[in-house]
Amino acid sequence: RGGSTETGRALKYILHKGFPGGRNSSVPEVLIIISDGKSQGSTAVPAMQVKERHITVFAVGIKFPRWEELHVLASEPPEQHLLFAGDAEDAANGLYSTLSDPVCTATAPGCKVESHPCERRTLETVKELAGSYVCWKGSKQPNAVQASLCPFIRWKRVLIKHPSRCFRTICPDPCDSQPCQNGGTCVPEGLDRYHCLCLLGYGGDIHCAAKLSLECSVDLLFLVDSSAGVTLEGFLRFKAFLKRFLQAMVGQESPMSMGVAQYDDDVQIAIELGQHKDTFRLMKSIDALNFSGGRTLTGRALQYVAQHGFRSTPVFADVQDDLPRVVVLLTDSKSQDSVAEAARYVKDQNLFLIGIGSSFMRAELAMVTGNPQQTIVYSDPQDLFNRMPELQRKICSVGNPEGCQAQSLDLAFVVDASSGAGLENFQRLRHFVRSSCLHFIINRDVTQIALVIYGSKAHTVFALDTHTSNSAVLQAVDQVPFLGGSASAGSALLHVYSDVMTVQKGARPGVNKVVVLLTSGGGMQDAAVPAQQLRHNGILVFVVVIGDTERDTLLRVAGSPNYLVHISSYEDLQYYQGLIIERICEEARSPVNLCKPNPCMNQGVCILGPGSYRCECHGWEGPHCETRVLRGDSPRSPALPPRSHVQWSPRGLQHFSRALQHSKR
Numbered sequence: 001r002g003g004s005t006e007t008g009r010a011l012k013y014i015l016h017k018g019f020p021g022g023r024n025s026s027v028p029e030v031l032i033i034i035s036d037g038k039s040q041g042s043t044a045v046p047a048m049q050v051k052e053r054h055i056t057v058f059a060v061g062i063k064f065p066r067w068e069e070l071h072v073l074a075s076e077p078p079e080q081h082l083l084f085a086g087d088a089e090d091a092a093n094g095l096y097s098t099l100s101d102p103v104c105t106a107t108a109p110g111c112k113v114e115s116h117p118c119e120r121r122t123l124e125t126v127k128e129l130a131g132s133y134v135c136w137k138g139s140k141q142p143n144a145v146q147a148s149l150c151p152f153i154r155w156k157r158v159l160i161k162h163p164s165r166c167f168r169t170i171c172p173d174p175c176d177s178q179p180c181q182n183g184g185t186c187v188p189e190g191l192d193r194y195h196c197l198c199l200l201g202y203g204g205d206i207h208c209a210a211k212l213s214l215e216c217s218v219d220l221l222f223l224v225d226s227s228a229g230v231t232l233e234g235f236l237r238f239k240a241f242l243k244r245f246l247q248a249m250v251g252q253e254s255p256m257s258m259g260v261a262q263y264d265d266d267v268q269i270a271i272e273l274g275q276h277k278d279t280f281r282l283m284k285s286i287d288a289l290n291f292s293g294g295r296t297l298t299g300r301a302l303q304y305v306a307q308h309g310f311r312s313t314p315v316f317a318d319v320q321d322d323l324p325r326v327v328v329l330l331t332d333s334k335s336q337d338s339v340a341e342a343a344r345y346v347k348d349q350n351l352f353l354i355g356i357g358s359s360f361m362r363a364e365l366a367m368v369t370g371n372p373q374q375t376i377v378y379s380d381p382q383d384l385f386n387r388m389p390e391l392q393r394k395i396c397s398v399g400n401p402e403g404c405q406a407q408s409l410d411l412a413f414v415v416d417a418s419s420g421a422g423l424e425n426f427q428r429l430r431h432f433v434r435s436s437c438l439h440f441i442i443n444r445d446v447t448q449i450a451l452v453i454y455g456s457k458a459h460t461v462f463a464l465d466t467h468t469s470n471s472a473v474l475q476a477v478d479q480v481p482f483l484g485g486s487a488s489a490g491s492a493l494l495h496v497y498s499d500v501m502t503v504q505k506g507a508r509p510g511v512n513k514v515v516v517l518l519t520s521g522g523g524m525q526d527a528a529v530p531a532q533q534l535r536h537n538g539i540l541v542f543v544v545v546i547g548d549t550e551r552d553t554l555l556r557v558a559g560s561p562n563y564l565v566h567i568s569s570y571e572d573l574q575y576y577q578g579l580i581i582e583r584i585c586e587e588a589r590s591p592v593n594l595c596k597p598n599p600c601m602n603q604g605v606c607i608l609g610p611g612s613y614r615c616e617c618h619g620w621e622g623p624h625c626e627t628r629v630l631r632g633d634s635p636r637s638p639a640l641p642p643r644s645h646v647q648w649s650p651r652g653l654q655h656f657s658r659a660l661q662h663s664k665r
Contacts, residue, residue: 007039007073011046015053029055033073036062038124047073058083067120067162084120114170120162128156177382184208207244207385218395219273219325220258221309224289227264227296229333235291237381238330242286245388246279257323260286261309263301264294273310298335298368299342302327302353306346326352326395334364343368344478347438348471354394356387366574370435407588409447410464410513411440412500415480417453418487420522425546426482428570429518432577434477436516439581442470448508449473450500455485458495465506489519489557490526493541497533501597503624509599509613512588513539516580517557521549528556535559538596540587544580546570601625 010033019029031050050057059074060083061067074081135150175186180196184207188194198208224238242260259273270289276282310325327346346353347370355365356376365375376391378384413433417426433451440447448464461480467473496515501507515534517527524545531541543558544565551566558564565580567573595606600615604625607614617625 004040005035005038006041007033007035007069008041008043008046011043011050014055015046015049029053030058031055032058032060034060034062035065035070038066038069043069044072051075057081060084066124112170118164120164121159124160125155125157127153130154179207179382179385181208181386206247217323218257219310219323220395221273221305221325221327222258222260223301223305223309223327223329224260224262225264225296225298225329225331225333226262226289226292226294227333228293229296230331232291232293234332237384239286239289241330241384241388243283244385245391246283246286258282259309260289261301261305262289262292263297263304264292265297266292266294267301267304269305269309295336296331296333297337298329298331299337299339302329302339302342302346302368306342306349306351310351324352325350326354328391328395329353329355329357329365329368331355331357331365332361334361339364339368343370344474347474350471354391356384356391370431370438374438407447407585408445408508408511409440409584409588410450410501410507410511411447411584412450412452412464412496412513412515414452414454414458414489414492414496414515414517416487416489416519416522417481417483418455418520418522419484420487421520423482425520425570428573430477430480432518432573434474435574436577436581437470437473437477440470442473443468448506450506451477451480452492452496452500453480453483454488454492454495455483456488456491458488458492459483460495460500463500463505487520487523488526489517489523490528490530493517493527493530493534497530497537497539501534501537501539503599503601507597510592510594512590512592513597514542514584514587515539516542516544516584518544519546521545521547521554524549524553524557528553531557531559537598538593542580542583544573544576546573599624602628 014031047057057073057075058081059070061070065084070082071078130152132149133152134147136145136147137150139146171192173188174192174194175188178186179194180186180198184196184198186194186196196206196208222242224235224242226235230238246258257274258271259269259275260271261267261269271282271285276285305327309327343353352374353369354374354376355361355369356378357365359377359379362375362377365377369375374394376387376394378387413436415426415429415433421429437449440449442449444465449467450464451461453459453461462473462476467476493515499505501513501515503509507513531543534541540563541558542563542565543554544567545554546567546569549566554564554566555561563583565576567576593608594613595608598604598606599613600606600617602617602620602625604615604617604620607616615623615625619629621627621629
């Protein structure tokens with residue numbers, strides 16, 4: 001409209017007339033003053049009266065305002081109610097952001113708010129002395145003038161600077177995070193978009209992931225942390241990871257059945273197992289997941305999904321879904337409840353558990369999975385997406401066992417339960433045995449496991465042929481008692497030699513055999529000779545010592561530095577599990593001597609043949625010299641070979657050994 005700037009009069013009008021069309025006092029009143037100059041009248045008193053009526057005042061300066069006046073007008077605190085804009089359009093945008101503050105408080109992922117020194121400027125008109133010039137003034141005398149020097153003043157517009165602090169939101173270039181993997185080139189498209197130019201052989205997704213496929217048949221459930229500890233940014237990152245994993249790994253013909261659950265205080269199975277058969281609908285359902293932000297109750301969530309997460313109904317009623325069941329835990333926040341019992345329950349339900357989290361979650365993930373090899377730890381947000389091939393390998397290693405899990409093996413753990421180890425450390429050793437058993441498929445045809453504990457005497461907790469499933473072995477390990485007393489590792493190894501690694505106690509001819517001795521180092525002086533006997537009989541002795549013990553003594557027991565692991569503390573034992581399992585697996589894959597240990601009973605002599613062996617018996621008969629020859633036995637027909645010289649292949653003698661053990665029961 002033009003005219004003078006009468007801000008004070010405008011405020012008095014508001015005080016007198018109120019807000020035109022205003023509602024009752026329960027509705028907040030907000031007054032926005034936009035000015036580019038200085039008020040002609042006083043504003044202090046009417047501004048104070050407006051604020052006393054609990055009216056929130058935003059003062060917006062356009063171009064070159066008078067900052068002293070804006071400070072008087074704005075509500076407290078001034079940094080939230082005093083705004084500046086270069087033009088009216090910027091002022092509108094700034095007001096929208098400020099007035100919608102509850103919605104816009106969260107900084108966009110990857111962006112940060114930064115404080116920096118700045119200057120606020122005011123354009124003002126000031127007087128300036130241009131110089132002194134001759135001027136004529138009136139004189140007391142009539143018809144006369146007086147000449148003198150007069151100052152010449154001119155008006156000048158100047159910028160006055162006011163030091164201040166400003167805040168700005170800095171968002172990185174979309175290519176700063178190097179989102180393109182495997183040598184792909186990032187090409188930015190504006191401020192927040194980009195595309196990747198991928199090398200040949202890559203392009204499994206928009207970030208040049210390897211063209212992998214999850215071709216294994218598994219039931220897969222992702223359990224996603226949606227608690228306040230993860231933050232909204234972390235939850236959105238997990239959602240992006242799930243979507244990218246689907247794009248890169250899961251094709252239209254994938255035999256995998258996938259579901260998603262999220263948790264905080266409560267657990268919600270957002271996508272039931274097998275609910276969506278195509279990737280597009282699955283992606284849309286993942287997009288619909290919302291952040292909840294409660295407490296981090298990981299233990300409760302694990303137990304819930306073990307009970308309810310795999311209850312999908314098969315397509316045909318007469319088809320039993322016996323696929324391996326895998327739970328992938330995505331978390332980045334320490335649990336506020338106990339996870340140990342819940343994790344044990346999950347494994348007892350024959351679920352395979354994989355944990356994914358940042359580096360500071362390493363210890364808790366190892367506790368949850370029971371095995372550091374079943375955890376995936378990423379160093380930074382981008383590194384999470386680089387771990388997809390590793391996750392694919394771990395998932396598919398369940399449905400298609402590789403390496404050690406597929407090898408036949410007779411394995412005995414010998415555990416120090418003496419006072420030298422102590423109850424607390426014995427429990428750590430017991431937990432180590434338990435988590436190690438998860439690396440093997442336990443049944444009559446693949447891996448058999450025995451457990452021996454010892455103090456001054458050795459005690460067989462269960463023999464090689466006692467348990468035929470992982471769950472049975474895990475349950476038995478949990479019940480192992482502490483013995484106390486002195487330690488004698490020698491008597492324990494002698495017990496293994498004579499009463500554990502024998503055909504009568506379930507040892508299978510033609511199968512590699514390993515003894516893992518877990519000891520605090522006490523009572524090792526008498527162990528060298530029994531260990532040598534075991535090795536002479538084709539049984540590997542692997543020695544794991546925790547604490548200080550003379551190395552020469554340990555080497556005599558282990559027989560080689562390759563089969564000796566010396567660990568400084570029980571807390572570090574879990575970090576050596578991968579190495580120990582790897583050494584055991586190497587032995588499981590090595591060639592087998594069918595005559596070691598000697599499969600012939602009652603002093604029978606084992607004689608090797610091409611791919612088989614036979615037993616030479618004295619006073620006994622049968623394939624393994626198991627039947628005593630009684631006087632008066634009728635002579636056998638010469639058309640039949642003597643029973644003491646029957647030849648056996650490895651597969652045949654395994655079946656015979658099993659039948660023999662069954663008959664002895």
